[in-house]
Amino acid sequence: MxxxxxxxxxxxxxxxxxxxxxxxxxxxxxxxxxxxxxxxxxxxxxxxxxxxxxxxxxxxxxxxxxxxxxxxxxxxxxxxxxxxxxxxxxxxxxxxxxxxxxxxxxxxxxxxxxxxxxxxxxxxxxxxxxxxxxxxxxxxxxxxxxxxxxxxxxxxxxxxxxxxxxxxxxxxxxxxxxxxxxxxxxxxxxxxxxxxxxxxxxxxxxxxxxxxxxxxxxxxxxxxxxxxRCSCSAERSGNALVSLGREDAFLLLEERGGEIEVDCEFCNTRYLFDRAALVELFEKARDHAQSLH
Missing domain, CATH: 3.55.30.10 (Hsp33 domain)
Structure with a gap:
């Protein structure tokens, strides 16, 4: 076969x-x-x-x-x-x-x-x-x-x-x-x-x-x-963090010692977000929201 x-x-x-x-x-x-x-x-x-x-x-x-x-x-x-x-x-x-x-x-x-x-x-x-x-x-x-x-x-x-x-x-x-x-x-x-x-x-x-x-x-x-093919990506993982809201996301960052790990259950790929990455995520989300108005 x-x-x-x-x-x-x-x-x-x-x-x-x-x-x-x-x-x-x-x-x-x-x-x-x-x-x-x-x-x-x-x-x-x-x-x-x-x-x-x-x-x-x-x-x-x-x-x-x-x-x-x-x-x-x-x-x-x-x-x-x-x-x-x-x-x-x-x-x-x-x-x-x-x-x-x-x-x-x-x-x-x-x-x-x-x-x-x-x-x-x-x-x-x-x-x-x-x-x-x-x-x-x-x-x-x-x-x-x-x-x-x-x-x-x-x-x-x-x-x-x-x-x-x-x-x-x-x-x-x-x-x-x-x-x-x-x-x-x-x-x-x-x-x-x-x-x-x-x-x-x-x-x-x-x-x-x-x-x-x-x-x-x-x-x-x-x-x-x-x-x-796994459909996970850094962008999708970042969007999941943005959906938490800025305050909760940065609180989670503090609880995790300055780095958030987001793991894909399907393929075990790990995506890491530090403070700089988190700031960038929320700035992009803000800019996108403003562009819609």
Missing amino acids: SSQDVTQRFLFEHADVRGELVSLNQSYNEILAKHTYPEPVKALLGEMLAAAVLLSTAIKFDGLLIMQARSSGPLSTLMVECSSQQEVRAIARYSDDLSGEGLAELMPDGVLAITIDPDQGQRYQGVVALDGDSLADALAGYFDSSEQLPSRFRLLADGRTARGFMLQALPANRQTDPDERKETWNRLSVLADTLTVEELMALDNQTILHRLYHEEDVRLFDERSVSF
Whole structure:
């Protein structure tokens, strides 16, 4: 299988069904290299990374897709951000005494929120319980209920490679008869279920589709690259300090011994601000405010 980080769409020419296959290697490993996660956390974070990329391609938007799972269990938070350019970053929070494996043990009674944050327009958020034995089950339940678009997911990750497969029904176009649509969806879903773990992790996309759907007329689109990119910056960190207000910011500076450290939780980059830097931040903020009047 190619070591590239790519996502690739496919479409059934004579049915209202589409799909997506994603493979993550370097981006997944870059994210894991920023933290020391236990193996079960690495696996679930990889699955969510693959899922976020799959969903980002299913929604037409310019901006950010955010998937966040929370629970009262030993794995309290999984969070993945994927831009409309398929740039990803992710983080997990867990207890020091973490034990168990799989979604049900690590995130019991969990909730999954999917947020679309467009560059222009209003944010949209959907929330669903983390029901089922896997993240793939929870996502299928979310789309079946809230979006009325039957969907099936396969998500796999082993701490080195993350793979995702999505099959999704589309609004009626090529097939308008409800019974015919249902029969087609059931047939394609049953075939998708025959894909083994070994095949998904080892085979390239074209081989997978031939293995599953060699009797169907399937169009495979060009690959699109996926990459790790953290959106943190000195400017954003500085803006966070300005939002505290001048008095509180300089009080914090005094409490921290003359230097404020702002750490990015996603990539562990540290931004340092001394008194001179803080003065400059508030002068720029003042000048910007005055320019608006």
